[in-house]
Amino acid sequence: VAAQNGYLEVVKVLVEADDLEGSDQKLVNICLNNGTSAFYVAAQNGHLAVVEWLHEKKADMNLKSSGNASAFFIAAQNGHLDVCLFLFKQERQRLRQEAVVQQPDSMAMYIAKVLD
16 A cells, blocks of 8 residues: 555555565565555556665566556556656566567557657
């Protein structure tokens, strides 16, 4: 909920507390039943500061929802161009290929072409 609503300071407290626990499965990459992670919902809702911070904490950008949508795809679908630009800069080649494979006529494909 913190990542979904853009509460960066709460996200930081939760992730950093998890880092102290020494768990093998880190909170930063845990997914809900629908396959969405904190990184995914932050991108989905356009919270760039949360996306950037989670990326620094090694959040997996490649995790996809149960509907097979990536963080880039959902950010593009929801019109969050600043998030798309950040994600595209991180993994240009993979995201370009993903946009082509997922839906060649999608907003994600359009944004990937424009950013390239």
